[in-house]
Amino acid sequence: MIRILIADDFSAMRRAIELLVAREDDMEIVGEASDLPSALELMEQVDIDVILMNDYIPPMGSVQAAKLIRGQGIQTPILVMSMHDDPELAGEALLNGANGFIVKTEFLETFAAAVRAVCRGDIYLSPRIKALLDEEE
Numbered sequence: 510m511i512r513i514l515i516a517d518d519f520s521a522m523r524r525a526i527e528l529l530v531a532r533e534d535d536m537e538i539v540g541e542a543s544d545l546p547s548a549l550e551l552m553e554q555v556d557i558d559v560i561l562m563n564d565y566i567p568p569m570g571s572v573q574a575a576k577l578i579r580g581q582g583i584q585t586p587i588l589v590m591s592m593h594d595d596p597e598l599a600g601e602a603l604l605n606g607a608n609g610f611i612v613k614t615e616f617l618e619t620f621a622a623a624v625r626a627v628c629r630g631d632i633y634l635s636p637r638i639k640a641l642l643d644e645e646e
Contacts, residue, residue, distance in 0.1 A: 511628050512539040512556055516548040516574075517563040517590070522613075526561065529620050536624065543567070545574050549581070557585050559624050562607075564591035564598065572601045579606035586627035590616065594637045596645070609633030 513536060515523050523541050530536045539555050542548035544567040548560070560578070564571040571589045578587065586608040591598065599610035608627040611619055612635040619635060626633040634642075 511536045511624060512558045513537065513624065514540045514542065514548060514551055514555070514557045514560050514585075516542045516545065516560060516566050518543045518565065518567050519563070522563070522590075526620075529617070533621055536621070545569060545577070549578070552578070552583055552585065558628055560585050560587045561624070562587055562589055564589055564593065564602075571607065572598070572605045575602055575606035586630075588623055588627050588633065594635070594641060596638050596641045599634060599638045603632065610638060611635045612637045 513530060515526050515538060517523050527538060530538050539557060540551040542551055562571055562574060566574050575587050587606060588609040588611060589602045589607045590611050590613055592613050594612045602610050609623050609632060611623045615635050615637055623633045
């Protein structure tokens with residue numbers, strides 16, 4: 510069973526993720542946090558396989574949050590969710606410790622595959638981000 514921590518300041522998004530996870534036989538939500546301090550506290554208390562984190566988790570952005578999480582020695586895979594299809598932001602997140610980046614406009618279609626990928630130790634980039642990177646080449 511893949512144990513997921515949701516770190517998102519928007520309660521409606523947390524509820525939507527709960528509904529998606531409920532459809533997957535191999536996933537469960539083991540914690541929810543609306544800010545980074547609460548998420549860090551849960552990371553110490555609960556066994557987590559994936560941190561599903563919004564690109565802004567108060568009081569900072571995902572790049573800084575990933576860097577802080579890694580700086581504390583936490584090696585749990587981090588999958589960043591964003592409304593922005595920004596390859597630069599995705600790259601910065603990965604360089605600072607995230608394992609994947611998913612664009613929310615593709616979330617329904619790619620969520621489960623993204624979670625499984627980062628759990629396997631793979632890097633995951635949303636198809637939209639991959640397409641934009643291919644255009645830049």
